[in-house]
Amino acid sequence: MKTRYFLLAVLITFTAFGFADKKAKNFKLPDLQNQQVELDDLLQKGPVVLDFWATWCKPCIKAFPEFEQLYKKYKKQGLTVVGINTDGPRNRAKIKPFVNSFDISFPILIDLNNDVMRQFRVFALPTTLLIAKNGEIISTHAGYSASKLKELDEKLAELLQNADTHK
Amino acid sequence: MFFCITISAHQSANAQPSVNTLSTVRQGKRFQSFQKEDRQLSFYSDVHAEYQADYLLFGARAQGFNAPGLRDLGAPLQERYAHFSQLYAEVRWDWGKARIGNYYEIFGKGILLRGFELPGFIYEGLISRNQKRIIQDFSGQLLVLQPGAWTIKLLNAKPVDPLQQPDNRIVERYVGRLSGVEVDVALPAGVSLGGAYLEHRNEVADPFDVSLSIKRQAAYATRFMQWNAWDVLKKTGIENASAEFYMEYATRQGADQFGNLGADVPHGFYSSGNFTYGKLGLSLEYKDYNDFNLIFNDPPPGIRESSEFLLNRATHTLEAESETGYQIEAFYAPGRQTRIVANYSLARNFFDFGIRQLFQERYLAFEFRGNLWSSQFFIDSGQDTQVGELERITGGMLTSYHLERGTTLALDLQMQGIQPEFGRYFRNQYLSLKVQDIRSFSFAFSIERTQDPDVLNEAEKSADYLLSATVGWQPSFRHNLQLFAGKRRSGTYCDHGFCVEVLDFEGIELRMETRL
Numbered sequence: 001m002k003t004r005y006f007l008l009a010v011l012i013t014f015t016a017f018g019f020a021d022k023k024a025k026n027f028k029l030p031d032l033q034n035q036q037v038e039l040d041d042l043l044q045k046g047p048v049v050l051d052f053w054a055t056w057c058k059p060c061i062k063a064f065p066e067f068e069q070l071y072k073k074y075k076k077q078g079l080t081v082v083g084i085n086t087d088g089p090r091n092r093a094k095i096k097p098f099v100n101s102f103d104i105s106f107p108i109l110i111d112l113n114n115d116v117m118r119q120f121r122v123f124a125l126p127t128t129l130l131i132a133k134n135g136e137i138i139s140t141h142a143g144y145s146a147s148k149l150k151e152l153d154e155k156l157a158e159l160l161q162n163a164d165t166h167k
Numbered sequence: 168m169f170f171c172i173t174i175s176a177h178q179s180a181n182a183q184p185s186v187n188t189l190s191t192v193r194q195g196k197r198f199q200s201f202q203k204e205d206r207q208l209s210f211y212s213d214v215h216a217e218y219q220a221d222y223l224l225f226g227a228r229a230q231g232f233n234a235p236g237l238r239d240l241g242a243p244l245q246e247r248y249a250h251f252s253q254l255y256a257e258v259r260w261d262w263g264k265a266r267i268g269n270y271y272e273i274f275g276k277g278i279l280l281r282g283f284e285l286p287g288f289i290y291e292g293l294i295s296r297n298q299k300r301i302i303q304d305f306s307g308q309l310l311v312l313q314p315g316a317w318t319i320k321l322l323n324a325k326p327v328d329p330l331q332q333p334d335n336r337i338v339e340r341y342v343g344r345l346s347g348v349e350v351d352v353a354l355p356a357g358v359s360l361g362g363a364y365l366e367h368r369n370e371v372a373d374p375f376d377v378s379l380s381i382k383r384q385a386a387y388a389t390r391f392m393q394w395n396a397w398d399v400l401k402k403t404g405i406e407n408a409s410a411e412f413y414m415e416y417a418t419r420q421g422a423d424q425f426g427n428l429g430a431d432v433p434h435g436f437y438s439s440g441n442f443t444y445g446k447l448g449l450s451l452e453y454k455d456y457n458d459f460n461l462i463f464n465d466p467p468p469g470i471r472e473s474s475e476f477l478l479n480r481a482t483h484t485l486e487a488e489s490e491t492g493y494q495i496e497a498f499y500a501p502g503r504q505t506r507i508v509a510n511y512s513l514a515r516n517f518f519d520f521g522i523r524q525l526f527q528e529r530y531l532a533f534e535f536r537g538n539l540w541s542s543q544f545f546i547d548s549g550q551d552t553q554v555g556e557l558e559r560i561t562g563g564m565l566t567s568y569h570l571e572r573g574t575t576l577a578l579d580l581q582m583q584g585i586q587p588e589f590g591r592y593f594r595n596q597y598l599s600l601k602v603q604d605i606r607s608f609s610f611a612f613s614i615e616r617t618q619d620p621d622v623l624n625e626a627e628k629s630a631d632y633l634l635s636a637t638v639g640w641q642p643s644f645r646h647n648l649q650l651f652a653g654k655r656r657s658g659t660y661c662d663h664g665f666c667v668e669v670l671d672f673e674g675i676e677l678r679m680e681t682r683l
Contacts, residue, residue: 054663098450147574150573
């Protein structure tokens with residue numbers, strides 16, 4: 001009985017704050033060439049789009065060309081699109097040839113034991129996060145959605161326009 | 168104590184609390200069970216709270232389950248539980264972290280040690296019939312140091328058996344105690360070297376006198392090497408190409424000679440490589456596992472993980488007790504919008520009393536991705552003597568079309584024919600229609616026609632139809648609701664690289680996810 005009361009107390013305490021992740025926590029992951037990449041370093045250049053994906057995830061594949069378009073469109077304005085692979089050790093060997101068969105130029109990072117996936121509380125694939133240059137998480141979406149990717153494009157345009165205005 | 172620390176940490180300007188919940192309410196029954204069942208009402212909830220303040224992290228996770236009707240079914244375990252399954256605190260700094268309580272960790276590629284969870288998946292036990300998350304974690308202390316090119320991991324923990332329910336009063340969830348260290352270093356020319364040592368101490372009941380226990384101790388070691396040959400290829404003038412290799416060899420100490428892959432020596436050997444040239448890519452994997460099912464590990468199975476509905480459950484689950492095999496997968500993109508994938512996987516098992524099993528699979532897929540249309544056609548043929556399938560052929564088409572305003576229509580059509588070792592040839596057919604993204608809603612309808620004798624309980628039936636409908640609502644990232652109504656069959660289910668046996672279900676299920 002004590003456990004139940006304690007559980008309830010924890011839940012109420014946390015819920016009462018009415019919060020969500022506002023600042024993205026930093027992480028460090030290896031890319032396909034085994035070079036360590038840090039989120040904080042990417043954010044120095046500009047906003048970052050994180051795309052959590054896996055090789056077996058069909059909707060993730062659908063979203064690849066659209067992320068590539070976004071990357072090409074806003075790269076010069078400082079945007080980095082990062083594909084975070086969450087396959088785990090099972091499909092690690094396939095990632096490079098898999099990515100190579102798509103027309104992708106944005107960086108792919110390997111989250112071998114899903115630590116970053118848990119850090120950003122990702123339950124479903126693909127999950128997309130837009131992080132502003134100051135580290136604030138602007139939007140998050142789970143699942144493939146053409147309309148949400150359109151919204152992402154609009155938010156990015158607004159974000160980068162505001163950044164230019166404040167320069 | 169934990170609570171006091173949490174609240175005081177809230178004073179920090181960068182403090183970020185978060186809560187994830189995953190809950191289900193079910194009203195239904197098993198329909199494949201030999202024992203006739205009445206519909207049961209069950210509730211499951213997983214609450215995971217975290218509190219991040221600068222470099223500190225605190226977390227707690229509780230799981231609860233209640234199914235009052237389980238007692239009537241004679242299920243041997245509790246029909247209800249509420250249990251703290253995780254409690255942890257972590258401090259991070261630029262070149263490392265220290266953690267006490269529950270955590271996940273991996274040594275090498277997981278042949279020796281891996282802690283993980285299956286995100287978003289709720290498992291129902293075949294015997295216990297209660298629900299829980301699949302969480303294979305460690306409870307104890309962890310120190311990770313990353314000075315420069317080095318990574319050093321030190322751990323001391325109790326490993327948990329992920330298939331045991333939380334709050335299990337009959338079987339101990341924690342399986343002994345582990346102490347281990349892993350060291351790896353990144354060297355020039357794309358080479359990384361590493362090794363790990365692990366001791367496992369456990370007490371098991373004496374088979375002749377259950378009041379007594381037998382102390383067991385085993386030591387394990389692994390060594391691994393990775394070589395990224397991109398730079399070397401570039402220097403030799405081969406542009407537009409890449410190559411990467413990995414090799415790991417794990418053994419139980421004292422029972423082997425280094426490099427001995429004999430059938431009587433406990434070991435885990437895994438090697439992989441991949442090559443790309445232009446739009447052509449190839450991956451190769453080889454495995455040889457013997458007596459290496461350690462509960463706290465998760466070796467790469469070297470079998471294709473399929474998301475196609477009928478193939479997902481027709482896969483092979485690794486038997487690290489004794490398995491050898493290999494996998495080859497090729498990718499080729501003849502155009503910007505097209506892709507061809509081909510795979511061959513093979514696994515051989517050698518069990519006691521000379522029992523041998525063989526699994527092999529050949530897979531070929533063609534994909535097209537247009538601006539509005541995208542389609543995939545696949546064909547797969549396989550053999551799995553472990554489940555008595557001499558020949559299995561599966562084919563299908565998955566296609567989707569984007570409407571204006573972002574709505575997507577998806578059609579999934581698959582067919583499968585199986586020749587069992589004993590019994591008649593039978594077929595499975597699957598059709599699914601989905602409408603995604605109508606504002607924040609999605610709708611799916613699926614029907615499976617099956618002649619599988621495992622599903623057909625009544626001998627006079629020649630086929631059974633499993634119908635289901637799902638409505639999803641995601642008003643924001645914070646909330647996701649799914650309502651399922653209908654039937655789904657039992658079988659192997661694979662997700663995020665891990666395969667489990669799921670039970671059949673007929674009824675209504677409401678699933679709710681929240682991120683606060």
